[in-house]
Amino acid sequence: MADCYAFPEKTKFLVTGGAGFVGSNLVEEILSQGYQVRVLDNFATGKEENIRQFIDHPNFELFRGDIRFSRVCQQACEGVDYVLHQAALGSAPRSIKDPRTSNDVNITGTLNMFIAARDKKVRKIVFASSSSVYGDEPNLPQIEDRVGTPLSPYAITKKVKELYARNFYQLYQLPVIGLRYFNVFGKKQDTQSDYAAVIPIFVKKLINDEAPQINGDGYHSRDFTYVRNVVQANLKACLAGEEVNGEVLNIAYGEQTTIRDLYDKIAGLLGKDIEPIYCSERPGDIKHTNADISKAKRLINYKPQFDINRGLQETLEWYKEFL
Ligand SMILES: NC(=O)c1ccc[n+]([C@@H]2O[C@H](COP(=O)([O-])OP(=O)(O)OC[C@H]3O[C@@H](n4cnc5c(N)ncnc54)[C@H](O)[C@@H]3O)[C@@H](O)[C@H]2O)c1
Numbered sequence: 001m002a003d004c005y006a007f008p009e010k011t012k013f014l015v016t017g018g019a020g021f022v023g024s025n026l027v028e029e030i031l032s033q034g035y036q037v038r039v040l041d042n043f044a045t046g047k048e049e050n051i052r053q054f055i056d057h058p059n060f061e062l063f064r065g066d067i068r069f070s071r072v073c074q075q076a077c078e079g080v081d082y083v084l085h086q087a088a089l090g091s092a093p094r095s096i097k098d099p100r101t102s103n104d105v106n107i108t109g110t111l112n113m114f115i116a117a118r119d120k121k122v123r124k125i126v127f128a129s130s131s132s133v134y135g136d137e138p139n140l141p142q143i144e145d146r147v148g149t150p151l152s153p154y155a156i157t158k159k160v161k162e163l164y165a166r167n168f169y170q171l172y173q174l175p176v177i178g179l180r181y182f183n184v185f186g187k188k189q190d191t192q193s194d195y196a197a198v199i200p201i202f203v204k205k206l207i208n209d210e211a212p213q214i215n216g217d218g219y220h221s222r223d224f225t226y227v228r229n230v231v232q233a234n235l236k237a238c239l240a241g242e243e244v245n246g247e248v249l250n251i252a253y254g255e256q257t258t259i260r261d262l263y264d265k266i267a268g269l270l271g272k273d274i275e276p277i278y279c280s281e282r283p284g285d286i287k288h289t290n291a292d293i294s295k296a297k298r299l300i301n302y303k304p305q306f307d308i309n310r311g312l313q314e315t316l317e318w319y320k321e322f323l
Contacts, residue, residue: 005033005235007081012036013238014080014122016067016113017087019046021189022128022181025227026084026234027051031059033235040076041087042066044105050188067109073116080120082238085113085127088157091195092132092284095154106157107164114168114176124175126237127165129248130158131182131223131289140256141292144180144248152284162248169246177237177244177300179230182252182291185311186227187318199224199312202263203319206272216281218260221288223252226311229304236300244299252291253304265309269316 013030017023018039023046030037031054038061039051054060065072067087077083088106089095095102110127117125132155137148150156161178168174183197191200205212233251237244257265263276296302306314 003232003235005239007035007239010036011081012038012079014038014040014076014083016040016076016083016085017046019043019048019051020086021050021186022184022227022230023084023086024050024188025186025231026086027054027060029231029235031057035059037061038063038076038080040065040067040072044089045190045193067112068104070112070115073112074119077116077120077122081123083113083117083122083125084234085110085125088128090154092152092154093282094195095152095157096284099153102153102157106154107160110161111164114164114174117176118168118172118174122175124177124238126177126179126234127161129162129178129180130155131180131250131252131291132286133159133162133180134286134289140288141254141290142250143292144250144295151286165248166246173245175242175245177240178248179233179237179251180248181230182223182225182250182289184225184227184230186315191323198259198262199266199315202266203270203316204323206267206270206274207319207323209272209274211274212263212276213279214259214263214276215279215285217278218263218276219258220285221256221258221290223255223289223291224257224262224308224311225252225304226306226308226315228306228311229253232305233296233300233302236302240300247299249296249299249302250291250293251296251302252293253307254291254293255308256288256290257308265312266316269312
């Protein structure tokens with residue numbers, strides 16, 4: 001059953017990074033619920049095709065701009081009720097290759113967005129953090145207050161965002177909530193980039209009858225999270241009470257799947273019998289992720305409705321049509 005969210009009529013959202021994977025899925029849900037949405041994106045990794053279907057929608061507005069410029073962020077927050085801040089440069093390997101740009105976009109850009117949200121007095125700003133902040137913390141499941149040392153510049157940028165959020169809540173009472181996403185997947189996730197995620201890589205290779213590469217022995221594991229669960233978490237976080245301001249919450253399904261199992265599931269759903277190629281491990285990779293999601297359940301009534309199997313089925317239907 002579709003979720004319904006009790007926002008006032010004509011509520012306006014700003015989705016930064018709305019031309020990206022998670023952002024464009026958020027935009028789709030906001031419009032389907034009858035609310036207004038503005039997208040702020042510089043198309044660094046986002047794509048026109050992700051938002052093409054919304055361009056003529058009367059409740060949709062596109063604002064091209066870069067969050068590294070404070071004036072852009074101030075203008076984008078004008079007249080907005082809620083901000084869903086997704087814009088960032090993702091990927092640990094990308095940040096290892098070019099730490100400065102990841103730092104500029106993810107930290108300076110987020111600082112600009114927090115200041116703009118404060119100045120324009122938005123009702124809430126919800127931002128995307130990441131399971132990468134758990135770093136070398138070995139205990140599973142991962143709980144919000146127990147993090148290790150970050151293993152990549154990307155993870156550091158996500159940790160710094162969280163620190164700024166807490167600090168801005170304490171100093172300025174900024175109504176801010178951080179969501180630590182765990183390996184999100186779903187329609188519109190990029191398959192082309194050098195930094196594409198594991199599910200799109202497997203799907204693209206297998207659809208083309210090629211053998212995908214697995215980094216390491218394939219026994220590392222992830223808490224793969226279908227994007228519709230992430231969309232629900234964002235909208236519920238907007239509606240959360242004041243007591244949640246300044247907090248960060250794990251957003252995942254709450255189950256572990258090894259990369260080998262993931263591969264078998266995808267190959268099975270696509271009807272392919274191709275052996276993957278095993279390669280050396282990647283630096284900056286966490287070995288396992290598995291979220292304790294009880295805090296999000298308790299504080300924002302988060303109820304993930306799609307497990308990995310259901311999410312993969314929907315995702316593969318989409319890739320088969322659009323890839
Ligand atoms: N996809 C995942 O598995 C995952 C996991 C953890 C956290 N996250 C976080 O979720 C958010 C969304 O990720 P995604 O997978 O949709 O990535 P994405 O690359 O598809 O989307 C990011 C969007 O931000 C835009 N952007 C980048 N730099 C910008 C800038 N300087 N100014 C304005 N816009 C800019 C890009 O053009 C793109 O549209 C990111 O913050 C990411 O770090 C994602």
